[in-house]
């Protein structure tokens with residue numbers, strides 16, 4: 227695309243969603259960094275039709291300080307006028323007057339359909355405007371076509387073609403937190419709660435919320451209860467749960483829930499049924515707009531940043547004949563698919579539901595949705611299925627090792643229940659491999675893990691000990707004494723190294739000839755065989771929350787913050803939190819830090835403060851450099867910054883490891899636990915001694931042979947050789963640091979100042 231004389235317009239339309247501001251920031255800054263004019267179209271299509279001050283050119287600093295804000299700072303609206311040709315004619319005129327012939331549209335299926343209609347009509351609209359004299363013939367000739375890209379913005383996660391829509395992860399955070407809170411009060415009084423969540427035709431928020439929040443029943447549009455008298459089934463199950471010792475009962479109802487005949491099921495109906503039949507006082511909580519509001523989650527910020535950047539790249543590459551694209555995320559990577567095909571498939575799910583073709587609706591929702599539903603149906607049982615008569619009952623051991631990672635308990639709970647439900651016995655080992663050495667091992671039952679799902683830390687206890695020497699004899703004895711036929715090791719490097727140690731000592735210890743599987747659980751995200759480990763998303767959210775507060779504390783003064791995050795030799799937390807908070811500099815162990823790097827940073831930062839910037843943020847990984855520590859950097863910048871700015875250091879420490887697991891970590895923990903247990907059962911039943919690492923790679927669960935571990939790791943730095951996220955580093959820098967040599971991008975505001983767009987409107 228010739229960057230001269232062409233401009234991009236960006237709008238948010240339909241319902242607002244947290245994360246839209248991160249997209250806006252990325253679109254504006256990517257465009258400006260390429261020398262392309264970019265306009266915000268305020269209030270969705272209404273601003274496009276109204277024109278004037280509602281379409282305004284943005285500068286670099288205008289998108290400072292907006293990433294942590296919920297909603298959309300450029301406003302959104304429903305616009306009836308844009309549905310008419312007359313309205314779109316006016317919109318085209320307003321765009322052409324500013325040279326805009328490329329649009330980034332962030333919204334739902336309606337907004338994206340509207341954009342495509344404008345694109346299809348463009349030639350006719352331009353010709354009509356030229357014929358009327360509303361635009362000059364030159365303008366008409368310069369803009370013969372309109373290129374659009376669409377980004378799915380909706381908390382409902384109801385869009386085909388992207389794994390996650392912008393805002394869905396944040397909404398899931400709100401729902402999960404609410405369910406945790408409701409469960410604790412419900413348990414105190416032994417009460418039953420009905421919780422209604424948003425999602426319209428899509429059961430994603432209800433199902434994943436129920437899975438993450440440990441609810442006891444869920445009603446979703448895609449898969450209505452399979453009996454006519456589902457009320458009786460539900461009441462019997464909840465009553466059985468109480469009889470088994472459950473103190474709370476929580477039913478999650480999607481707002482679009484329906485029965486097999488397509489009649490809607492309201493939360494009030496569920497409440498009445500439960501209170502009439504169980505004779506209990508039942509409370510309804512409708513979460514409503516709290517699900518939509520508030521600061522975006524770390525994922526919505528970094529995903530929004532990636533797809534906003536990719537949207538501008540797609541527009542740059544577009545030709546007049548290019549098919550419009552939907553830019554989304556699939557398997558943790560940016561994806562590009564034909565926009566209107568995605569819109570049609572999105573409609574197909576809604577049509578399947580209204581046509582009561584539920585099988586097709588579930589099919590269209592995809593594999594993880596279906597798996598999630600299947601797993602949920604097992605986990606919600608009051609008690610497990612009885613073992614089949616004569617079936618072989620395996621004895622499988624579970625332990626957690628390494629520093630506690632949020633999500634470990636979720637994985638243990640799911641593993642225990644999923645194995646016990648298939649008739650097997652689970653032995654819980656206390657304190658990691660130390661427990662195996664000391665013989666601290668006991669059977670874990672169905673109710674023994676009740677309430678573990680949302681709990682942070684590790685209830686089994688953990689240790690970092692990697693056994694060697696005489697300890698191996700002790701472990702072999704424990705495994706033999708307890709007849710262990712398979713081992714699930716959940717944890718970080720200590721778990722992986724210890725598991726590999728047992729594996730490699732098989733010739734000396736016959737007891738180690740049993741299947742072993744390692745499930746990645748470490749906030750550091752530094753384990754082989756998986757792109758993401760359980761706990762890393764929670765830690766990232768903890769960091770982003772802390773940085774939001776740190777930045778706010780510095781608003782009143784001219785300040786540079788150096789924030790040190792965990793990760794050991796792995797820079798994942800540093801880079802992704804830097805991307806999600808707009809850090810100006812990010813220091814990783816992978817790159818190292820040289821005096822020259824610090825000198826360059828200093829020069830950049832000095833230039834920014836000299837031009838009026840008031841706040842900068844640097845994020846460093848704890849092992850970025852052993853000598854150039856956070857303290858050293860603070861002293862250096864403080865001295866060189868003179869009167870321009872103060873420097874403060876925040877070492878976030880263990881707050882990153884604590885707290886309840888994020889919904890993503892809980893959902894992945896359940897998913898990986900299910901597959902780990904299936905693996906152990908398959909291998910042990912067939913007499914195989916295969917052992918493995920389980921993980922997520924490109925969005926799918928992958929199993930890698932344990933024997934491959936040495937090949938996959940950088941043993942000196944205890945991290946995988948390949949780290950997919952490293953390529954995002956240049957993007958973090960591109961979006962955080964304007965080219966200070968270009969006056970057009972004067973950074974008068976920082977990423978914490980914010981409010982530019984709203985203030986300018988007043």
Ligand code: ATP
Pocket residue numbers: 239240241242271303304305306308309310333334335336337338339340341343379380
């Ligand atoms: P959400 O999913 O949050 O409701 P949405 O984009 O589907 O978002 P809509 O109300 O359907 O929300 O659409 C938003 C705006 O997009 C409408 O007010 C209208 O201006 C425009 N729009 C929607 N559908 C069309 C269409 N078929 N033709 C032209 N414009 C449309």
